[in-house]
Amino acid sequence: MSEPTRVVVVGSGFIAGEHLSALEQLPDAEVVGIVDLNPGRAAAAAKSAGGVPWAVDLGTAIADWSADAAIVCTPNHTHPAIGKVLADAGVHALIEKPLAITPADAAELVRVFEDKGLVLSAAHTHRYAPYARAVRQAIVDGAVGRPLQARITLLGGWIWGDWRNWQIDRSRSGGHALHNGVHLLDLVTWWLGDTPTHLHAYGRKRAAADLEVHDYLMITVGYASGASAVCEMSRANQPRGIGYREVFVQGDGGTLRLPWDNEGLLSWGHDGTRVVPAGPSPFLAQARTWLAAVRGDQLEEEPVTGRTGLAAVVLGDAAERSLASGTMITLEQEAAA
DSSP states (O other), X not given: OOOOEEEEEEOOSHHHHHHHHHHHTOTTEEEEEEEOSSHHHHHHHHHHTTSOOEESOHHHHHHHXXXXXXXXXXXXGGHHHHHHHHHHXXXXXXXXXXXXXXXXXXXXXXXXXXXXXXXXXXXXXXXXSHHHHHHHHHHHTTTTSSEEEEEEXXXXXXXXXXXXXXXXXXXXXXXXXXXXXXXXXXXXXXXXXXXXXXXXXEEEOOXXXXXXXXXXXXXXXXXXXXXXXXXXXXXXXXXXXXXXXXXXXXXXXXXXXXXXXXXXXXXXXXXXXXXXXXXXXXXXXXXXXXXXXXXXXXOSSOOOBHHHHHHHHHHHHHHHHHHHHOSXXXXXXXXXX
16 A cells, blocks of 8 residues: 555644544545644644644644645635645645635636646535535436526524634635635536626625624626526524525426435434534545545546636635625636636
C-alpha cells in the first residue's frame, strides 16, 4: 500500500471537527497537525484529534510536518492568503465554501493552483449528501425530461452565537448569500446543468434588525435555456431546534419532489426535539473524493473543483449585489462558466 496522504487542518472551529471526523475514517489519510492563530484553540483541537501536533504559523507547520494537503476551515476572507501559502509550498487544498468573498480573489486562487498543477477543491459538502445525489441522478436518468424549474428550501432556526461571530460580519463572511447561500445556488445549477444568466435576491433580517447580513434569503436564478430556479434559505425559523428541507424539480416530462428531509430523523423526548442524523456523512464522501483526486486515483464520482467554487462565488456575489441594489443582476456568462 502507498503511504497515506499527510493532511494539515487549518482552523479549529466547528466545521473543522466535521472534517477531522471524516479523515479519521479513511486509512489513506493521516492528520499530521492542526494550525490555528489561537494557541488555546489549536492545542484543544489537537488533543481532541488524538494528540497530533499543533502550531500557529502555517508556513512553518507545513514544512516541519511534510504536509501533502490541507483542509482550510477559517473565516471566508482569509482563504485567498492561506491558499497562496499552500500553493507556494506545493500543498493541495480543500477550502471551505465560499472559496473567497470576491470573484476576483476566487479566480486568482484557481489560477495559482492550476499553474502549479495542484488540486484545489471547494467544500460544497451538500453535493455529497444523499438527497442532493438522488436529485441529480434522477435528472440525469431522465426522470423529468428536460428540467425547466427547480426549487430548494432549506430552513433552520439557528443563528450564530453572539455579536462577535465572524459570520455576521460582512467584511469577513461576505454576507449570507456568499456564506451559506452558495450551497443552494451551487446545487440548483448542478441539478439543472445549465448556465446562469441573471439573478435576483430578496432578503430579510428576522433575528435582529441590527444584523449586517440577511438571515432569510429568497434568490431567483434564470438560465440560458430559459429554465429557472428558486433558492429559499432561513436561519431564523422557530422553533430553533427543527430544520426543514424541500426540493421540487419540474421538467417537460415529469415532476420530482422531496417534500421533507430534515437531514435525518426527528426525535421527541423529555429533553426536547432533536435531529438524529441518518445516512452516510457527506463530509466522508467529500474527503474520500478529494483525496483520490490528490493522489491521482481513478475517481468514482464527480469532484467539486476550484472552478466549481469560483462559479458559486460569482453567483453568491451577484446575490449580495442584488440585495444591496434591489435590482436584477445580469451575469457575465464567461465569469460563471
